[in-house]
Amino acid sequence: MNVTENQNATLKYFAPHLEKFSTRSKMWAGFLLALIAFGMFGLYKQIVDGHGVTGMRDYVVWGVYIVNFVFFIGVSYAGAIVAGILHLLKVPWRRPIIRLAIMLAVISAIVGPFFIILCIGRFDRLYYLFIHARLQSPIIWDVLAITTYLVGAILFLYLTLIKDFAIYRDTKALNLPPWRRKVFKALALNYQDTEFQKKQVNVSKTLISIIMVPMVVIVSSVLSWIFGMTLRPGWHSSIFGPYFVLASILSGVGVLIMLMYAFRKIYKLEEYFTDKHFVYMGWAMLILAAAYGYVTFSEYLTSWYGSEEWDSRVIDKLFVKEYSTWSFFSTISVIVIPIVVVALKPLRTTNMITLAAFLVAGGMWVRRYLIVVPTLETPLLPIQDVRPEYVNYSATWVEWALTIGGLATFFLFFLLMAKFVTIFSISEYADKTKFAGIDITDTKNVQQ
């Protein structure tokens, strides 16, 4: 494949990141591995001593594990739908975002399901889920949905990478070890950028985008139905499907903005992830926050006005009693702050939008906690003379260790991916000549 001068120059700019692990990268990887080891120790304790080491008991059988699961899966769905929509609408500013979004989709969809496995007390019976699968069970819907979705997300990521694999294979700008050249050669599938191959890649990308957008809506709804199909107060609601779809996309857009900010800082990519990209993503965040605010208000207003006994107890816990502070925090951070920051021009800066995105992501995690725990603490058939520690859930160090371990795995995957491929498509930037204000076609400005 013919690699243009500009593409070679761009790859030379990225060469220090792609060719070897710098000391700083090694330190980061070591730090993340230490956190993962801490999580693995927690897992060891949980397997050896049983689920008694967690805060989960007879009432609250799902804790921060399911919260993490819903959060990561939601973020993943957002990555896929953002990438799909940007591709289908051929948005002019889409180029640097699509690969990052679909990387986010794949990595989150790999990390998230591990948390649901942590909820299972008997790992040795995990395969029962498949050999005794019943199509009527929302859990099976979710297993099938996530598996199908993950395959699609990987295909999507592969389609965004195939041209670049051919460039990595053929470029002279990168000094790669032979094994990596072989891997890139295999992954490039003999891609030579012929008109036929270009057409096949573009048609495939359009096909996968077309299927990804409705699939994300469906699988996100399926995730909500794990909760919504039960008769529990606070869960059994017809609005739960759209509620989860919006929550997923909103939290994912928040995480995506944070990733854009981080990579822009690390690689000095101000010419790629421009302020304009942050403002556009900020507007998306504002619209989603407003829509999420609407469904949240609608959900709780209906429950509150109905005054059904068990619904009222959950509403009381959320807005008056023990969880009121966190409800207030999540409402402000998820709904109010993104709207205010993006709507007011003086606040509409890259830094402020990223700060709002950070608060959206954190607030959405808290919202998932507020969906899961207060409802489980309010059973329709309370146990007689129940022990107090069964009623109120508080996560233990084991659960926090595994949460931190999962988060570290998420970042480690990104670190490794950024060492393996460029975080945006080189093939789409044949014309780009500048990084951080430096002319990269001038060989004096880039590392040889």
Add this chain to the structure above:
Amino acid sequence: MTSSKIIKFFGLIFVLTLWGFPSTVSAQDEESGEEKEQIRTRASLSCVQKNDDVIELRMLMRAKIDGRYTGLPLLDVTFAATTDSSEVSLGKATTGDDGIATLSVNAKDIPRDTANRMNLIAEFDGNEAFKGSDDDIEILPALLALEPVEEDSSLAVQVTLTAGDEPVADEDISLFVKRLFRPLKVGEGTTDEDGMVTIDFPMGMPGDPEGNLEIYAFLEDHSDFGNMKTTITQAWGTPVSDKLEDMPRALWSPNPPLWMVLAFIVLMGAVWGHYGVIVYKLLQIKREGQEG
């Protein structure tokens, strides 16, 4: 705002979030190292005189824990009968989850005093956690007899209460049918001067596969006789099969509804069909490259 300030702010929010959410992350069960004092217990003995000369003794052991009386499980209780001159051990039993220890004894094995009364005593000796306690009752033997009455299209139960050979009048008798969880009260009446009362019995109650119903009359907490209960089994119910019928095509059945199967096939077929097309196109790309 500079980037370093942003990073510091992020860090602060992150730390505050982890630190404060939720407020307690420590282990839930902490045992106090202090020695515990023995808790005072309360014993309540009752008995039920049943047919076939069986007397069921029931000892309820309770203690005030966290401001309310709670049944105490796993306590050993000794039952005995006393007369003016001697004490006869009847046996031992251990309290269950509800704090009740139950012992069934034959009425003929229980000694009587000169007034033909049975003096019964139950005692818990105490242990490391709980102080000992006891209770006693005094009962007079009596007989509660049941006679089923079938007349034309109606059903009834005739109950006779006697003590020795003397009928006992003006006592309230209740009639129950045994059900799965709790007994169902189906009627009540008061004994006449002959010690008899006839209580109507409803027709068409669900029974076992043969239509049998377990019916019992109950005299509650009598000052002389204690509780009395006599049971008979009559085929007065509607037979109900105890075999599971084939489940309908529903969510709880082994088979999912047809619409669900079709929706699943259509959705999965559409998605995996697209994947198949894409994989085919990737193979075409590879073949084109090889030919090139």
